[in-house]
Amino acid sequence: MPLSFAPSGTATIPLHILAEDQLEAWLDTQPDATRNALTSQGFTGALGQTVSLADPDGAPALAVAGYGTAATRQRGRFHLAAAAPKLPEGDYHLVSDLDADALSAEALGWLLASYRFDRYRKQSPLLARLVAPQGIDAPRIEAQANGEALARDLINTPANDMGPPDLEQAARDLAAQHGADITVITGDDLLTQNFPLIHTVGRAADRAPRLIDLRWGDAGPKLTLVGKGVCFDTGGLNLKPGASMALMKKDMGGAAAVLGLAHMIMATGATVQLRVLIPAVENAVSGNAFRPGDILTSRKGLTVEINNTDAEGRLVLADALALADEDDPDQIVSMATLTGAARVAVGPDLAPYFSDNPAFVTALETAAARVQDPVWRMPFHTPYEAMIEPGIADLDNAPKGGFAGCITAALFLRRFVTESPYAHFDIYGWQPTDAPARPKGGTGQATRALLAALPALLKS
Structure with missing residues (x-):
């Protein structure tokens, strides 16, 4: 079911948002x-506290939710999403002095809290539904919530039901929803149309590799999103240990994120020429799997020495x-669950990104x-470029030494973009523990930031 606000005009319950110093x-x-x-x-206004008061007939008459202090709010986000599950069934309208940005964030969090992977x-x-607060852009927030829900659904679905054909179908469904065009190159056609790395990584699997190409919009700047679609990663012949394979259904998290962002862009009617490219593969093990020591020639003509078949995401990208x-x-913009090094560096909650463009950095971080x-x-x-140059080929897909793993991966990708402004996101795509509006499981990262930054990023 789409995530949406309760219809306005119905009888609603006032929900007062009270910080500790307002109580x-x-x-x-x-x-x-x-x-x-x-x-x-014992209501003190502490973050996460809720109290509901009934009328003489026992129906909810009003509710209050604690909004804590500025210090406690800085320790997380989507604070009302923690209160929503504690409230009795009904439609609620907010009574608060929050500004438009805070209201928008809390309203989005409430919608995200209603997400269920069922x-x-x-x-x-x-059971508690929110009426869109006045002063927010409700359709835009619903578009963001549903783009995030799409990303979560795709990541949460196990690989037996989310292989390359299923990821293609998800992209086709999204294209049909928004009137976008889509083409897909599959199997050995990847070789005849010069996508050798995508074919090589995916050829060992029963489900054929493919390149998904979605286009939407005929006016405005040209934005291309590239998402890593490794639907399951065994590591190939450099086989992962079992424990490391447990979450590899999420290795298509980059593809899920760009499809979620694409929904947000199309649903909000942004003036942009959007293109989404997803190399969708499984990195499997069989007699025709690619090998450590192989040297492959890419679409761009650069040769790549394979020193680890488990560094396959950068190849398809x-x-x-x-x-x-x-x-x-x-x-x-590329998005990928690319390196463990990025997780070690910043943990699961932050989305690390690479850009040399100061205007992009300013717009995105704001x-x-x-x-x-x-x-x-x-x-x-x-200066780390030398680390990705093995000597026997133009590039090394897995430099030895263990240092700067996410940086060398990003430098590898940058070698394939020489004419266009480029930014790369090395996301995790997974929420390891339950948090307000973010249940344990698949999650989008940096998509809402990119959506909000688009007007500044794509100034003509």
């Missing part, structure tokens, strides 16, 4: 019964990025802070 003044305006009820239940098991719905660059777009979608800049450190 006493608010209580002074309330009847004694309200003051006594909140006092008896494909394999029935889930209890969120390389061919897709070369194609993207040939179209001379105004901005290329937007990320405003929409509470955290990012962290990493360096395209050019």
Whole structure:
């Protein structure tokens, strides 16, 4: 079911948002019964506290939710999403002095809190529904929530039901929803159309590799999103240990993120010529799997020595990025669950990104802070270029030494974009523990920040 606000005009329950330093003044305006009820239940305005008061017939009459202090709010985000599951069933309208940005973030968090992944098991719905607060762009927030829900659904689906053909179908469904054009190159046609790295990585699997190419919009700047679509990663002949394979259904998280972002862009009617490229493969093990020591020639003509078949994501992205660059777009953005090194560096909550464009950095980080979608800049450190040059070939897909793994991966990708502005996001795509509006499982990262930054990023 789409994530949406409750219809306006219905009978609603007021939900008062009270920070700790606002509580006493608010209580002074309330009847004694309200003051006594909140006092008896120990309500202090602490973050996450909720109290619901009933009318004489037992129906909810009003509710309050604690908004804590500025210090406690800085320790997380989507604070009302923690309160929503504690409220009785009904439609609520917010009563608060939050500014438009904070209201938008809290409203989005409430919608995201109603997300349920129920494909394999029935889930209890969120009973408290929110009426869109005045002063926010409700359709835009719904578009963001549903783009995020799409990304979550794709990542959460196990690989037996989310292989390359299923990822293609998800892209086709999205294209049909928004009137976009889509073409797909599959199997050995990848070789005849010069996508050798995508074919090589995916050829060992029963489900054929493919390149998904979605286009939408005929006016405005040209934006190309490239998402890593490794639907399952065994590591290939450099086989992963079992524990490291457990979450590899999420190795198509970059593809999920760009499809979620594409939904947001198309649903909000942005003036942009959008292209989405997804190399969709499984990195499997069989007699025709590619081998350590192989030297492969990419679409761009650069040769790559394979020193680890488990560094396959950068290979499939390389061919897709070369194609993207040939179209001379105004901005290329790649998103991928690419390296463990990025997780070690910044953990699961931050989305590390690489860009050499100061205007891109400023626009993205300003937007990320405003929409509470955290990012962290990493360096395209050019002196490390030597680390990805093995001597026997132009590039090494897995430099030895263990240093700067996410940086060398990003430098590898940058070699395939020579004509267009380029930014790369090395995301995790997974929420390891439950948090407000972010249940354990698949998650989009940096998509809302990119959406908010688009006007500044794509100035003609």
